[in-house]
Amino acid sequence: TVGALPTIAPYLLPGVIAQFSEKYPGIEVVVQEDTTARLLKLATAFEVDMAIMSLPLDETGVEVEKLFTEELLLAVPMNHALAKKKSVKVSDLEDERFILMKEGHCLGDQVLGFCNRRNFQPKVSCRSAQMETVQALVATGLGISLVPQMALNSGPMNRPVYRSLDGTKPERAIVVIWPKRRAMGRAAKEFLKCLEQDCGCKG
Numbered sequence: 001t002v003g004a005l006p007t008i009a010p011y012l013l014p015g016v017i018a019q020f021s022e023k024y025p026g027i028e029v030v031v032q033e034d035t036t037a038r039l040l041k042l043a044t045a046f047e048v049d050m051a052i053m054s055l056p057l058d059e060t061g062v063e064v065e066k067l068f069t070e071e072l073l074l075a076v077p078m079n080h081a082l083a084k085k086k087s088v089k090v091s092d093l094e095d096e097r098f099i100l101m102k103e104g105h106c107l108g109d110q111v112l113g114f115c116n117r118r119n120f121q122p123k124v125s126c127r128s129a130q131m132e133t134v135q136a137l138v139a140t141g142l143g144i145s146l147v148p149q150m151a152l153n154s155g156p157m158n159r160p161v162y163r164s165l166d167g168t169k170p171e172r173a174i175v176v177i178w179p180k181r182r183a184m185g186r187a188a189k190e191f192l193k194c195l196e197q198d199c200g201c202k203g
Contacts, residue, residue: 020194036057049191067196077140
């Protein structure tokens with residue numbers, strides 16, 4: 001059983017599970033999507049073998065291994081003024097309406113934290129529990145957002161425009177955790193190897 005944030009699971013796990021299932025076709029993989037707080041509880045209660053999430057974590061009962069860091073890209077509607085700019089500064093975002101993940105989802109907190117460190121409080125117009133919904137709302141012109149690189153919507157319809165911000169770029173560090181007090185089973189160890197291999201390609 002593998003826990004993962006909903007902003008990670010649909011983008012990272014399909015390739016890893018396909019690779020693992022090819023090597024070990026007899027082993028069933030169960031994916032549990034939840035918030036950081038819930039996943040930490042599940043890991044320390046031994047209800048998941050490992051969980052994939054992003055820093056920071058406030059938990060001492062788990063081992064933490066960093067997998068990779070990814071940039072958060074600005075997502076704007078196609079006809080938005082910022083979509084036409086070659087270079088976008090953080091100050092360009094101050095009067096925009098933001099669409100964020102719901103409270104309890106760490107990506108929303110990461111976006112707010114990035115803005116606060118640059119001395120502005122974003123105006124939040126809408127929140128959702130799904131990354132695809134956030135991007136669809138951006139595409140329809142309801143606001144802008146910061147989107148993990150792995151989640152870019154490459155479909156032909158309802159697609160935002162993505163821009164990398166100038167200066168210090170917002171990013172998130174992706175980690176895998178597992179409980180300290182229990183040895184990992186063989187299947188979980190092999191899954192972790194597939195995960196490390198896949199994430200190693202991402203830098």
